[in-house]
Amino acid sequence: MVNKPPCLVCKTPSTTRCSRCKVAHYCSEACQLKNWPTHKIACTPSTAPSTVKSTTASTTSTATDINSTSNSGRTVPDGTPTLPDPNEVLNVRPVDPHTPNYPPLRKVPPQGWSTSLKFEYQPSADGVDENLVLFLHGLGDKIKPNFVRLSQSLQLPQSATCCIQAPTPIPYLELEGWQWFPSFSNLSGELLGPESPERMLQITQLTRPQLVKFVRHCIDHCGFDSRKIILFGFSQGGEVALDLAAFGNLNLRAVISLGGYLMVESQTSEPVGKLNTCVMVVQGDKDKQRSVKEAKDRFKYIQRMFGKDNAEHSIVEGMGHEMPNNEAGWRPLMKFFARNLDRRETGLENMPDVFEVTP
Incomplete structure (x- = not known):
């Protein structure tokens, strides 16, 4: 020896x-x-x-x-x-941690003048705003009460949350409902498809610029790191979340999309710079909006955009076009959160x- x-x-x-x-x-x-x-x-x-x-x-x-x-x-x-x-x-x-230049545990809340979009911000329940999770609702929904309640119920550690409401109301709807881009014709009320130019027009001229402006405000004014910001979108909100990550030039940490894929109109576009954003798309095998085969075909474009190593596709058995309602549906999402949420060792910071x- x-x-x-x-x-x-x-x-x-x-x-x-x-x-x-x-x-x-x-x-x-x-x-x-x-x-x-x-x-x-x-x-x-x-x-x-x-x-x-x-x-x-x-x-x-x-x-x-x-x-x-x-x-x-x-x-x-x-x-x-x-x-x-x-x-x-x-x-x-x-x-x-007591010096003036040391990162504070609490971030500055976003201000209303930062965007024309309505939002509801909630600091982390555990007192440490290390991450920021932005929730984007689906077509016809609004931020209260469903999405605010969802953001609270997840109890994500060291994570402030912010629910953002889509910019335009849905026409001819008795109950209040909002949309990220036009989904119904104002004249006939019929569903608009990818061939309708007004869909992408609103994305590029209103929705995406306002979301970029808000996220930049959260980074520059509130003190959040772009690599600690996660987008969580459902259906149409998931499509918009993926669009923002791909074309917003923000270098975000991750995107979770439930039943939403990149818009068909954007599939000829190139991302802004190299994308290091991690993506999880969750699809129910009983989703009536698209079959599992169609979902896998749409997911291939997400892989090309973000890279195969960064994109994950979860097919949940028995789930339709809806939020997960059991452990099997939520398990992959919570594992994804666990991999992408940063944790600050506040106990270690206060040790001599x-x-x-x-x-």
Whole structure:
């Protein structure tokens, strides 16, 4: 058995060493940083070339995986992992959530002047507005009471929610109902199809610009990160959510669409930039608006737009064109939320001796 050299600071057997001189051994970055004021006098660059360039990702932690060669260290030809080179400037600073520039737990609520669309905003019930989930209702619905109640019942951790109402009322409807783009002829009341130019005209001139303006307001004014914003849309609202993610140039985190696909009219369009947005489309196998085969054909365009690795299609047995009403329907949605919602370690942030390490 080969004895491991001791760490210069704490004498713990170590498998990592300084990536600059390749001589001094340390068991952790903490020990390396502690010894650096003394070691830098004798630390001279090794003549052995490194095969992997060092990159260090921003992190907040009390410990670092010192065996990682992809994020925090290098590997030299003999295979021994090394710690980051202190000469490459690692910025280490204490984490203090009480400083003015530290991200607040509560975000600034969106203001009514940010959009012509009606909306209902609710901060996270657990006091941490790390994520923002925007709910877009279906054709003929409105934000109250159904969607506001839905956003509350999901109890998403560290997530503020906002239900947005479509811009135009449906004509000839006795009860109040709203639409994201014209679905019925004002003259005859007949259903409008993809061949009707007024559908996409309202999307490009009213719906999409107002939604983009609102999301930009949530990012620039309220302090939300675009990569922590998720869209949740039902039916026509799902179509609009996918449209916004594809053509809004917002770099959103994810989209969930229940029974909605990208509009047929947009299938000849190209996305704005490379899309890193994750997408889940949920389709019931009893949906009378489209068969499972038709749904799979429509989903292929979503895969081309967002990438196969980013797009997920869930066919729920026994579900029609409706919200999920049992565990089987909600399970894939909640798993998707769990994968895409960020969590802020507020307990860790308030502990002493926690440091933020950045390149």
